[in-house]
Amino acid sequence: MPDNTREGSSARFVDGAIPAGLLAAVRSQRPLVHHITNGVTINDCANITICAGAAPVMAEAPEEVAGMVAAAGALVLNIGTLSAAQVEAMLIAGRRANELGIPVVLDPVGVGATEFRTATARKLLDTLDIAVLKGNAGEIGVLAGTGGSVRGVDSGGVAGDPVETARECARSTGTVVSMTGAVDVVTDGSRVFLVGNGNPAMDRLSGTGCMASSVTAAFVAVAEDYAVASAAALAAFGLAGEWGAAGARGPYTFRTALFDELAGLSPDDLAGHARIEER
Numbered sequence: 165m166p167d168n169t170r171e172g173s174s175a176r177f178v179d180g181a182i183p184a185g186l187l188a189a190v191r192s193q194r195p196l197v198h199h200i201t202n203g204v205t206i207n208d209c210a211n212i213t214i215c216a217g218a219a220p221v222m223a224e225a226p227e228e229v230a231g232m233v234a235a236a237g238a239l240v241l242n243i244g245t246l247s248a249a250q251v252e253a254m255l256i257a258g259r260r261a262n263e264l265g266i267p268v269v270l271d272p273v274g275v276g277a278t279e280f281r282t283a284t285a286r287k288l289l290d291t292l293d294i295a296v297l298k299g300n301a302g303e304i305g306v307l308a309g310t311g312g313s314v315r316g317v318d319s320g321g322v323a324g325d326p327v328e329t330a331r332e333c334a335r336s337t338g339t340v341v342s343m344t345g346a347v348d349v350v351t352d353g354s355r356v357f358l359v360g361n362g363n364p365a366m367d368r369l370s371g372t373g374c375m376a377s378s379v380t381a382a383f384v385a386v387a388e389d390y391a392v393a394s395a396a397a398l399a400a401f402g403l404a405g406e407w408g409a410a411g412a413r414g415p416y417t418f419r420t421a422l423f424d425e426l427a428g429l430s431p432d433d434l435a436g437h438a439r440i441e442e443r
């Protein structure tokens with residue numbers, strides 16, 4: 165892990181049995197994950213949800229989202245290709261999820277790139293009780309208000325220390341923040357988990373951030389501790405990325421392998437290879 169996330173820390177590894185137990189719970193409970201998401205990666209999100217062991221449904225008509233979310237274990241709101249109608253649907257579904265105690269995962273794709281995305285992400289955070297805010301570094305920096313750079317949907321990084329940025333964002337939004345990158349930072353504002361699993365190939369494929377949100381939702385659906393569940397989800401997804409990259413010839417063989425490795429990942433695999441540090 166990079167020095168900037170280790171410096172001055174008294175880190176200890178989280179027992180691999182914890183993420184393993186959560187993966188086993190996803191596989192046995194097979195929670196329904198309701199997505200209101202973008203049109204670019206929607207099919208990847210459906211299939212990675214299945215590979216994690218959960219069941220996806222994509223539904224965004226304002227007329228039906230309250231009914232659909234009532235059957236779900238978690239709701240994903242992903243603002244990647246927003247429209248006014250989608251914002252209306254997100255608010256209806258999110259309010260119903262909150263009434264029913266169903267965790268909501270917000271992926272603020274491209275926040276900061278346009279005023280519409282920024283205003284919508286803020287409105288969702290202000291109106292709804294968001295369980296996990298999962299974004300790349302630039303997106304979390306924008307929402308933390310401490311400085312983040314976003315071009316299109318890509319992160320240009322944060323202005324200051326990444327761990328402090330994530331922590332500030334968690335405190336100011338009242339959510340668990342799951343900030344992805346070469347090392348993922350997950351924090352509820354006090355505890356900090358650093359996830360070392362992953363491979364640079366994941367950064368060269370559109371949709372890995374969206375898929376990380378889907379896998380996160382599958383894990384939070386079966387957990388009470390959303391920070392631990394978010395870290396466990398990123399460890400599982402990252403490990404699939406590591407093993408998928410090993411035999412890949414390029415981005416598209418990697419993509420196929422990423423799905424196959426997650427589908428084949430056992431709780432024992434995760435117990436032995438998850439790299440989650442708490443500090």
Ligand SMILES: Nc1ncnc2c1ncn2[C@@H]1O[C@H](COP(=O)(O)OP(=O)(O)O)[C@@H](O)[C@H]1O
Pocket residue numbers: 299300301317318319344345346347348361362363364365366367371372373374376398401402
């Ligand atoms: N350089 C990297 N090394 C290892 N894993 C990475 C790297 N970049 C991204 N990832 C992983 O890819 C997934 C998507 O992260 P990221 O690229 O930050 O999101 P986004 O696609 O939203 O920009 C996460 O699971 C993250 O851990």
Ligand SMILES: Cc1ncsc1CCOP(=O)(O)O
Pocket residue numbers: 202204205244245273317369370371372373374375
């Ligand atoms: C390219 C693009 N444009 C709008 S949504 C989207 C997909 C973003 O996916 P990710 O952030 O997971 O790479």
Ligand SMILES: [Mg+2]
Pocket residue numbers: 366367368369371372373
């Ligand atoms: Mg990416």
